[in-house]
Amino acid sequence: MTVATTPSRRTVTLPEHRELYYGGRWMPALxxxxxxxxxxxxxxxxxxxAYGGAADMDxxxxxxxxxFPAWRDTAPLERARCLRKIADIMRANRDALALIDAADSGxxxxxxxxxxxxxxxxxxxxxxxxxxxxGDTIPMGPEILNLTVRExxxxxxxxxxxxxxxxxxxxxxxxxxxxxxxVVIKPAELAPLSVLRFVELIExxxxxxxxxxxxxxxxxxQRLASHGRIAKVGLIGSVATGRAVMRAASDTLKGVMLELGxxxxxIGCPDADVERTARGVVAGMNFAWCGQSCGSTSRAFLxxxxxxxxxxxxxxxxxxxxxxDPTDPATNMxxxxxxxxxxxxxxxxxxxxxxxxxxVCGGKVPDVPGLRSGFFVEPTVFAxxxxxxxxxxxxxxxxxxxxxxxRDEAAMMExxxxxxxxxxCAIFTKDLAxxxxxxxxxxxxxxxxxxxxxxxxxxxxxxVKQSGIGREECIGEMLxxxxxKNIHIALD
Numbered sequence: 275m276t277v278a279t280t281p282s283r284r285t286v287t288l289p290e291h292r293e294l295y296y297g298g299r300w301m302p303a304l305x306x307x308x309x310x311x312x313x314x315x316x317x318x319x320x321x322x323x324a325y326g327g328a329a330d331m332d333x334x335x336x337x338x339x340x341x342f343p344a345w346r347d348t349a350p351l352e353r354a355r356c357l358r359k360i361a362d363i364m365r366a367n368r369d370a371l372a373l374i375d376a377a378d379s380g381x382x383x384x385x386x387x388x389x390x391x392x393x394x395x396x397x398x399x400x401x402x403x404x405x406x407x408x409g410d411t412i413p414m415g416p417e418i419l420n421l422t423v424r425e426x427x428x429x430x431x432x433x434x435x436x437x438x439x440x441x442x443x444x445x446x447x448x449x450x451x452x453x454x455x456x457v458v459i460k461p462a463e464l465a466p467l468s469v470l471r472f473v474e475l476i477e478x479x480x481x482x483x484x485x486x487x488x489x490x491x492x493x494x495x496q497r498l499a500s501h502g503r504i505a506k507v508g509l510i511g512s513v514a515t516g517r518a519v520m521r522a523a524s525d526t527l528k529g530v531m532l533e534l535g536x537x538x539x540x541i542g543c544p545d546a547d548v549e550r551t552a553r554g555v556v557a558g559m560n561f562a563w564c565g566q567s568c569g570s571t572s573r574a575f576l577x578x579x580x581x582x583x584x585x586x587x588x589x590x591x592x593x594x595x596x597x598x599d600p601t602d603p604a605t606n607m608x609x610x611x612x613x614x615x616x617x618x619x620x621x622x623x624x625x626x627x628x629x630x631x632x633x634v635c636g637g638k639v640p641d642v643p644g645l646r647s648g649f650f651v652e653p654t655v656f657a658x659x660x661x662x663x664x665x666x667x668x669x670x671x672x673x674x675x676x677x678x679x680x681r682d683e684a685a686m687m688e689x690x691x692x693x694x695x696x697x698x699c700a701i702f703t704k705d706l707a708x709x710x711x712x713x714x715x716x717x718x719x720x721x722x723x724x725x726x727x728x729x730x731x732x733x734x735x736x737x738v739k740q741s742g743i744g745r746e747e748c749i750g751e752m753l754x755x756x757x758x759k760n761i762h763i764a765l766d
Contacts, residue, residue, distance in 0.1 A: 298482025
């Protein structure tokens with residue numbers, strides 16, 4: 275088994291196979307192309323992996339298409355057994371998978387271990403729903419039987435993001451597989467190693483061609499979205515990529531499921547508890563992931579009555595985050611996924627300074643001993659931000675929080691809803707009527723009250739406006755990978 279050591283001298287088990295996987299076999303990229311995988315904490319290469327293109331995606335889709343009829347006709351409880359076995363394998367290899375995920379993505383290993391818990395929970399959840407794809411009988415008289423049945427759509431494509439590489443892969447295959455579809459997944463371009471190791475571990479659990487994986491870039495993703503044998507495609511990514519996927523899917527009129535960007539608001543009302551609100555602001559920012567989360571509440575609207583107290587406490591809490599080696603269990607904040615992401619974040623910080631916002635804390639690259647070439651940025655908080663400023667309008671996908679002061683509720687809600695995004699919103703208040711009123715007015719698909727950050731399995735998660743199409747993590751996700759057929763039987 276190939277291993278590598280991290281700066282803290284922890285052993286990372288690298289995948290033996292660095293190829294593409296489809297039809298039950300490991301395959302090199304047809305072009306022979308490979309790409310280096312980069313450790314975000316050091317800027318150094320771990321290894322090279324196969325880098326697929328359109329032709330590779332064609333081959334994987336054909337394999338999935340060939341496997342679909344048999345998997346569709348597999349008894350639902352057998353499909354459930356396979357998903358639960360995959361979950362068990364992940365749990366048995368939790369620590370090793372979390373370590374490679376942390377090393378390759380830059381996120382702390384403690385957070386990646388929780389990611390595996392989330393993925394296994396979703397595998398078990400959808401395994402438990404396989405008998406819930408139910409139809410209806412429709413009364414039309416004594417000599418007629420009219421009924422509906424749900425059928426899998428066919429081959430499903432899923433394109434996942436780099437902030438939760440393994441969790442997104444394992445969790446997002448669960449619903450379509452449970453429904454009887456076959457899957458072709460394009461893992462995160464920047465962090466494929468945990469997915470490669472995952473595929474090694476689950477080999478043989480699913481019949482050949484039921485689950486396929488092609489690592490690659492734009493060409494591979496474009497082909498996955500446009501291919502005529504892909505019945506539905508799901509993406510977790512940026513708004514720009516979502517638009518590209520929709521355009522590619524339009525020629526074949528396939529369904530799309532999109533979880534895209536966010537510029538999410540956290541609202542602190544005048545009656546809100548200061549400590550709870552401050553902790554909510556910090557939790558909602560997902561600083562452990564360097565703010566690399568679509569759901570991050572990166573705009574904090576604090577009422578003038580609590581603004582100063584909450585801001586001061588937020589600055590204190592941010593001091594508890596110390597960017598460091600992602601593979602060290604003591605690390606509570608990792609690195610950005612790439613040099614480009616680091617440079618982009620620093621540009622936004624400079625823009626914020628130039629536009630007149632006030633730097634409260636952070637704002638620079640930390641000096642991390644032994645990791646000076648890593649892609650780190652301190653947790654950064656700006657105050658005196660106005661709704662027209664760049665950092666209040668654009669998704670940074672980095673550890674940068676914008677704090678805005680408000681007095682008038684109507685004007686504040688207008689500013690909250692003024693951006694093109696609508697994924698999440700958090701509201702902190704002791705007033706139940708106010709909570710209901712603001713939750714109703716918020717143009718977001720998911721709203722917390724007196725909490726920020728967590729998802730709840732079984733509760734639909736997804737965005738409105740430019741933040742996405744569809745709902746995930748609930749029975750609706752599985753049903754979205756089915757189609758309803760009506761059968762009319764004349765009995766006379």
